[in-house]
Amino acid sequence: MRTQHPKSYLYEHVARIGKALSNPKRLELVELLAQGEKSVETLSAQAGIDMRLTSAHLKALREARLVETRRDGRYVHYRLSGPDVSHLWVSLREVAEEHLVELRLALTQMVSEPDSLSSESRESLLHKARQGEVFVIDVRPLSEYDAGHLPFARSMPLAELEKRLADLPQDRTIVAYCRGPFCLMSDEAVKLLRAKGFIAKKISDGVSEWAASGLPIET
Amino acid sequence: MRTQHPKSYLYEHVARIGKALSNPKRLELVELLAQGEKSVETLSAQAGIDMRLTSAHLKALREARLVETRRDGRYVHYRLSGPDVSHLWVSLREVAEEHLVELRLALTQMVSEPDSLSSESRESLLHKARQGEVFVIDVRPLSEYDAGHLPFARSMPLAELEKRLADLPQDRTIVAYCRGPFCLMSDEAVKLLRAKGFIAKKISDGVSEWAASGLPIET
DNA sequence: CACACAATCTAACGATCGTTAGATTGTGTG
DNA sequence: CACACAATCTAACGATCGTTAGATTGTGTG
Numbered sequence: 033m034r035t036q037h038p039k040s041y042l043y044e045h046v047a048r049i050g051k052a053l054s055n056p057k058r059l060e061l062v063e064l065l066a067q068g069e070k071s072v073e074t075l076s077a078q079a080g081i082d083m084r085l086t087s088a089h090l091k092a093l094r095e096a097r098l099v100e101t102r103r104d105g106r107y108v109h110y111r112l113s114g115p116d117v118s119h120l121w122v123s124l125r126e127v128a129e130e131h132l133v134e135l136r137l138a139l140t141q142m143v144s145e146p147d148s149l150s151s152e153s154r155e156s157l158l159h160k161a162r163q164g165e166v167f168v169i170d171v172r173p174l175s176e177y178d179a180g181h182l183p184f185a186r187s188m189p190l191a192e193l194e195k196r197l198a199d200l201p202q203d204r205t206i207v208a209y210c211r212g213p214f215c216l217m218s219d220e221a222v223k224l225l226r227a228k229g230f231i232a233k234k235i236s237d238g239v240s241e242w243a244a245s246g247l248p249i250e251t
Numbered sequence: 252m253r254t255q256h257p258k259s260y261l262y263e264h265v266a267r268i269g270k271a272l273s274n275p276k277r278l279e280l281v282e283l284l285a286q287g288e289k290s291v292e293t294l295s296a297q298a299g300i301d302m303r304l305t306s307a308h309l310k311a312l313r314e315a316r317l318v319e320t321r322r323d324g325r326y327v328h329y330r331l332s333g334p335d336v337s338h339l340w341v342s343l344r345e346v347a348e349e350h351l352v353e354l355r356l357a358l359t360q361m362v363s364e365p366d367s368l369s370s371e372s373r374e375s376l377l378h379k380a381r382q383g384e385v386f387v388i389d390v391r392p393l394s395e396y397d398a399g400h401l402p403f404a405r406s407m408p409l410a411e412l413e414k415r416l417a418d419l420p421q422d423r424t425i426v427a428y429c430r431g432p433f434c435l436m437s438d439e440a441v442k443l444l445r446a447k448g449f450i451a452k453k454i455s456d457g458v459s460e461w462a463a464s465g466l467p468i469e470t
Numbered sequence: 471c472a473c474a475c476a477a478t479c480t481a482a483c484g485a486t487c488g489t490t491a492g493a494t495t496g497t498g499t500g
Numbered sequence: 501c502a503c504a505c506a507a508t509c510t511a512a513c514g515a516t517c518g519t520t521a522g523a524t525t526g527t528g529t530g
Contacts, residue, residue: 038361042433043275043282045354046347050278053269055488056262063262072507085489087508092487097350106497106506116346123342127335128265131316135264142257214261274518291477304519306478311517325476325527 052096053124057081058089065099066118066240067172067211068179069111115243122244125213143236144219154245157207157235158183166205171221180239180249182209190217197228205231212238271315272343276300277308284318285337285459286391286430287398288330334462341463344432362455363438373464376426376454377402385424390440399458399468401428409436416447424450431457 052058060079064070072090076083090110093099098117102109112118128135160166161184169188170177177187188196190210200206206225210217218234225232243249271277279298283289291309295302309329312318317336321328331337347354379385380403388407389396396406407415409429419425425444429436437453444451462468 040275041357042354043278045351046278046344047273047275048351049343049347050269050272054266054273056259056266059262059265059269108507113350116349120342120346123339124268125265127339128268130335131332132264132267135261138260327477
């Protein structure tokens, strides 16, 4: 990091952020943390990464000041250092989607229900949700819903969905969302709901994408 | 890049973009390219990097699809793949400035004339420039001015500034800008102008920052 | 077609990174 | 104070990256 030329010293610091975002596992951790504060154990389990490796990657993210920690008993809870970090993750992902054909291809193959939201349709969704024309459900775990969710959304975790079908309307469109474009929980929810006779669709937005487009998040 | 789990395949692609942005020299090249299309030779000279190494780094940027090329005779001209790439560079730099204290410290030490623009003052600068209350000069090389510049800005390259003092008003504030917060040309311009009795100040914005804040760029 | 010159390729190197697995630290509980 | 368990540390490794310098490719010019 020592340099004779003072100017390249500036770029070296920015590169620290880039380096932190240069690893797929770290990006997955950032995306999970964008859903709310989580312990190392939870991150390890949700990302499917060995806890010791998870801890090592979190250390790298902390050294780049992208995450902060809080100890609570045996648990250490990690969180993003600010909303700008989740916004950066969204921008990075959008540039990748825009320019890397392979990524777009992989996405269309994996995601059974492609439904991107343009800025207009976000506004119109908000309007319909406010009017009660659609029923928006958040299929992430409850703790993530509590950490922040779309306006007018109800928590309906994927794991509990089948048991709680009675809480859902049969005459209106149900709109499901989860963690973002890479998350498949909303796809599974739509598949299940349609099999049960509901009118359901998904949006690819998560709270990060929603917030990055300038719209409000509820807590 | 091969993975058994289809999901991590998505993050691997996004990590390609992060990897491309994980090196200080590549970031400097991206910032230079945000000023407009340039040949390998020009980039090498302006960044002070050996041409063979410059070419290698550009190859990495091209493989991440962040830049595109155009051959013109012996010269190969590189350009950013889109405005989203220069926006991403700005976001990355802003996150670094926000969270890395060392970077903020280094910046205040290097930049003699700190003057960040908030969103309000950008609008008000635009208004004053339109009214002719201030005289905005772009001190970058002419080719960069031609590739895109702030509205109402006149080209006044730093190298020619001393010879062209007669073109500048003595009764109004002169506002200088260059490539962005890491660029020192506007500082030098202000120093020179003040020594010659002009009323001068700088703004840290370059065209990328200006455009990223949603304001228009002229060509 | 010899030459100039921009750009790229190649091989080689030391440094850094990602991953694994065992050891250790830190906190709470019986 | 023994124990459970979350989290971190450590050492070791193979893989990747950054850099250097010589060789080669590609295009235009006399």
